[in-house]
Amino acid sequence: MTIINVLLPLAIADAYSYLLPDDLHAEIGDFVEVPLGSRKMIGVVWPDDGKKPPAKTVKLKTVIGVVEMKPLPLELIKFLNWVCDYYISPKGMGLRLVMNVPEAIGVVQNIDAVRMGTGEVERSTKARDQVLDICEGGETFRKSELAKQAGVSVAVVNGLLKMGALSMAQMPKFAKFKVPKTNHNLADLADDQHAAADTICQAVAVQKFETFLLDGVTGSGKTEVYFAAIAKAIEQGKQAVVLLPEIALTVDFLQRFENRFGVEPAPWHSGLAKGARERVWRAVASGEAKIVIGARSALFLPFDNLGLIVVDEEHDGAYKQDSGVMYHARDMAVVKANIGKFPLILASATPSLETYLNATSGRYTHLVLDKRHGGAKMPHVRSIDLREHQPESQKFLSEPLITAMKAKLAAGEQSLLFLNRRGYAPLTLCRACGHRIACPQCDAWLVEHRFNNRLMCHHCGISIVKPTKCTECEAEDKLVACGPGVERIFEEVELLFPEARIELLSSDIQMNVDEIQRRLNAIAAGECDIIIGTQMIAKGHHFPHLTLVGVVDADLGLENGDPRAAERTYQLLNQVAGRAGREQKQGMVLLQTYMPQSPVMRAMIAQDREAFYKAEAYGRELANLPPFGRLASIIVSSKEQKKAFAFARTMIEAAPKITGMVILGPAPAPMGFVRGRHRVRVLARAPKGFKMQDWLKSGMLSVKPSGDLKVQTDTDPYSFF
Numbered sequence: 001m002t003i004i005n006v007l008l009p010l011a012i013a014d015a016y017s018y019l020l021p022d023d024l025h026a027e028i029g030d031f032v033e034v035p036l037g038s039r040k041m042i043g044v045v046w047p048d049d050g051k052k053p054p055a056k057t058v059k060l061k062t063v064i065g066v067v068e069m070k071p072l073p074l075e076l077i078k079f080l081n082w083v084c085d086y087y088i089s090p091k092g093m094g095l096r097l098v099m100n101v102p103e104a105i106g107v108v109q110n111i112d113a114v115r116m117g118t119g120e121v122e123r124s125t126k127a128r129d130q131v132l133d134i135c136e137g138g139e140t141f142r143k144s145e146l147a148k149q150a151g152v153s154v155a156v157v158n159g160l161l162k163m164g165a166l167s168m169a170q171m172p173k174f175a176k177f178k179v180p181k182t183n184h185n186l187a188d189l190a191d192d193q194h195a196a197a198d199t200i201c202q203a204v205a206v207q208k209f210e211t212f213l214l215d216g217v218t219g220s221g222k223t224e225v226y227f228a229a230i231a232k233a234i235e236q237g238k239q240a241v242v243l244l245p246e247i248a249l250t251v252d253f254l255q256r257f258e259n260r261f262g263v264e265p266a267p268w269h270s271g272l273a274k275g276a277r278e279r280v281w282r283a284v285a286s287g288e289a290k291i292v293i294g295a296r297s298a299l300f301l302p303f304d305n306l307g308l309i310v311v312d313e314e315h316d317g318a319y320k321q322d323s324g325v326m327y328h329a330r331d332m333a334v335v336k337a338n339i340g341k342f343p344l345i346l347a348s349a350t351p352s353l354e355t356y357l358n359a360t361s362g363r364y365t366h367l368v369l370d371k372r373h374g375g376a377k378m379p380h381v382r383s384i385d386l387r388e389h390q391p392e393s394q395k396f397l398s399e400p401l402i403t404a405m406k407a408k409l410a411a412g413e414q415s416l417l418f419l420n421r422r423g424y425a426p427l428t429l430c431r432a433c434g435h436r437i438a439c440p441q442c443d444a445w446l447v448e449h450r451f452n453n454r455l456m457c458h459h460c461g462i463s464i465v466k467p468t469k470c471t472e473c474e475a476e477d478k479l480v481a482c483g484p485g486v487e488r489i490f491e492e493v494e495l496l497f498p499e500a501r502i503e504l505l506s507s508d509i510q511m512n513v514d515e516i517q518r519r520l521n522a523i524a525a526g527e528c529d530i531i532i533g534t535q536m537i538a539k540g541h542h543f544p545h546l547t548l549v550g551v552v553d554a555d556l557g558l559e560n561g562d563p564r565a566a567e568r569t570y571q572l573l574n575q576v577a578g579r580a581g582r583e584q585k586q587g588m589v590l591l592q593t594y595m596p597q598s599p600v601m602r603a604m605i606a607q608d609r610e611a612f613y614k615a616e617a618y619g620r621e622l623a624n625l626p627p628f629g630r631l632a633s634i635i636v637s638s639k640e641q642k643k644a645f646a647f648a649r650t651m652i653e654a655a656p657k658i659t660g661m662v663i664l665g666p667a668p669a670p671m672g673f674v675r676g677r678h679r680v681r682v683l684a685r686a687p688k689g690f691k692m693q694d695w696l697k698s699g700m701l702s703v704k705p706s707g708d709l710k711v712q713t714d715t716d717p718y719s720f721f
């Protein structure tokens, strides 16, 4: 008997010790079945971190069995340990990020199938012939699949089986992923694309760790550049993964990939069905799937032989996981590439300040594409000062914007109105008593959704039927909608342009993927004049007929206490602006704002990105905010606010005093009440380079919460709500 460490995918800090019987053999990374209390569970043999005291053999439980499958690669184990250490998460939660497809653990079973048999067909019919024709080549089929292909009922297949004309067989549960054809549909790269691709390909060829910032304006052809790098990785026998914000992971994008490489990539996102997840997980582990295109969690797939990571739209906030292990996939991609010794591409038209500074300081290799591909011009950007051009009462579009839209409509070109706010109105107010309808369990107003006649909380999701009288003073018909959401803009546009074809796209409008795709295709084909949309329309889409972008409220998001508010607003506005004039015709962007002099608006109008980054970097350095200082946010929550405050103070008292470390709070979090719990926040700010994790663990986090108290630590927080 030997003692081994086994990590279980649960919220536990470390691996447990188990006895391994002599007749079993298990190495680090192997999946093993072990007893846990009265249950059995599968975990992974984990390396000893050298910190644990030797276990006493007498009390140890014994490993039940070793699962017959490939062990987790050592690099992945190293990576998970790193991630959990950095985000101060239980290691078991890190393993859970990998073992989130339980069906994929263990040997894959074959499934029943049918193939051509040797028996005679008793009486030939058209239906029977159709089935047999398909089976002629000797292939195996699932019964239902065969029937479908032949256009007959399963009964026909069963009949042929009975007479022996077909026979039962076994076939693999999943279709294989085909090897991408690296030379399938090569783009003729422009000079700057070519130069960028060459530089990256050299690093891919020698498999060394290097981080590239592929910094190119919207439409400059960044995708084609990283496709070239992916092709190189495949030629080297390596796997590659492209990370995208979930919202940008569209059928369109996957199709574009397929056009280039002649095969489907392995997709990875929250919408995948169970079987599809298992198929991808296994194919990634075996090395059969060469290219994965996925959302942030694809970083935790068990790659057999990864040789390149691409993080597209690297600045996007969607890369930060906001529960469990609160990792930032872009930052962890850098760690993963460093551990695996291979290159990494961060692509963006508006890099995060962190990445931008790393690139300009030389830590990352900076590759710039400053022109749109094919000679399309960058759009002109103008602001509309809402103080001068006030929309009519209860309306939200100003006269100059309406005039521009009219001109586009007359010219047969498309306009897009962007407003990053779902629903009809963000607030409902009683004109009789002044009451504002708020969520009963959150610090948030209920948002009116007129299409389904409800008021909804965008934080916890509860909704109520829209009341006809005030919930406070019971006055009838005194409730008014305040402010606009996209539904309200839709209403305004319908009144203004009764003859126009209008499309409203918002993530909360109940549409399935096909329906969304159908609408996007219709827009691209020019079957619509005015598009109204939220963030979901801002990313990645190429609409050839779109020449005017109107931003209904460019200031939205600027004032919310988030240190990255300006940066985010700038990135979002740029992305939306990038939808205009992507082909021959000149694009125009109009920003409705009350603050035309703010650094964000000025940079947008002058299209002077460097000036914006400079101003932003200056402000953050003065305030010791990231990337010049480091932050950790500790949120203490409880049903009782007093208890949360008291506990937060106890935590702070336990923190070692160190010069340069600043503790802010405790204070009610900006969203101080969510889902019925009070939230109190402590922000710790450290100088750059200081290892905050040890300081937190030995201090604040050494005080353990009890009762209904909960503590959530967020290293490098992005969400400040």
Ligand code: ADP
Pocket (backbone or CB within 6 Å): 187, 188, 189, 190, 193, 216, 217, 218, 219, 220, 221, 222, 223, 224, 373, 374, 542
């Ligand atoms: P970005 O990702 O930088 O916004 P894309 O890669 O989406 O830009 O390219 C913008 C458009 O230009 C796309 O329609 C793309 O197909 C086209 N394009 C880019 N590079 C080339 C090229 N070398 N040859 C032909 N078309 C290209």
Ligand code: ZN
Pocket (backbone or CB within 6 Å): 439, 440, 441, 442, 444, 457, 458, 459, 460, 461, 462, 675
């Ligand atoms: Zn709520």
